Amino acid sequence: MKYLYCYHCGTKTISKTIDGRQRSYCERCNLPLYENPVPSVAVVITNKPGQVLLVRRNVEPGIGEWCLPGGFIEIGETPQQAAVRELKEEIGININDPQLLGIGSHLNGYYGDVLIIGFHVEIDADVKMIPGDDVSEAGFFSINDRPKLVFRVHEDFLATWVKRQENQV
Numbered sequence: 782m783k784y785l786y787c788y789h790c791g792t793k794t795i796s797k798t799i800d801g802r803q804r805s806y807c808e809r810c811n812l813p814l815y816e817n818p819v820p821s822v823a824v825v826i827t828n829k830p831g832q833v834l835l836v837r838r839n840v841e842p843g844i845g846e847w848c849l850p851g852g853f854i855e856i857g858e859t860p861q862q863a864a865v866r867e868l869k870e871e872i873g874i875n876i877n878d879p880q881l882l883g884i885g886s887h888l889n890g891y892y893g894d895v896l897i898i899g900f901h902v903e904i905d906a907d908v909k910m911i912p913g914d915d916v917s918e919a920g921f922f923s924i925n926d927r928p929k930l931v932f933r934v935h936e937d938f939l940a941t942w943v944k945r946q947e948n949q950v
């Protein structure tokens with residue numbers, strides 16, 4: 782996912798070793814074109830009985846597989862706002878005040894390196910879900926009887942939530 786052209790001036794870049802890494806470099810701007818992970822969010826949504834809400838993906842990567850709801854943070858959004866928006870878009874529900882659960886990474890994937898900020902929120906068990914275009918199904922599952930999640934980092938967020946529950950008992 783290196784930059785072949787400078788995103789400031791459009792000049793073809795060269796490859797240069799800077800700070801011990803091979804980087805795209807613009808000789809016209811005298812600028813290394815740094816690459817960074819893309820920030821995104823994922824949300825562990827639970828209900829009072831302790832079930833977790835999962836969605837079945839209708840888009841690549843992992844089409845047909847299950848995962849936590851979430852997506853990329855847009856310009857001008859806080860991570861919390863992105864979580865609220867994604868849940869509205871993906872499953873048509875409104876959430877308030879998602880709480881930080883943890884931070885993880887998905888490296889070398891479909892979108893390159895992704896930084897994922899995990900949130901938790903509890904909602905009513907009888908909330909009406911309206912799956913959007915990115916999702917083919919959505920539903921609550923028991924934590925011990927559920928589909929395996931396609932992203933390792935989502936499994937880690939679930940495990941973090943389970944551990945927190947156990948420690949609170």
Ligand SMILES: [Zn+2]
Pocket residue numbers: 787788789790791792807808809810811
């Ligand atoms: Zn340039």
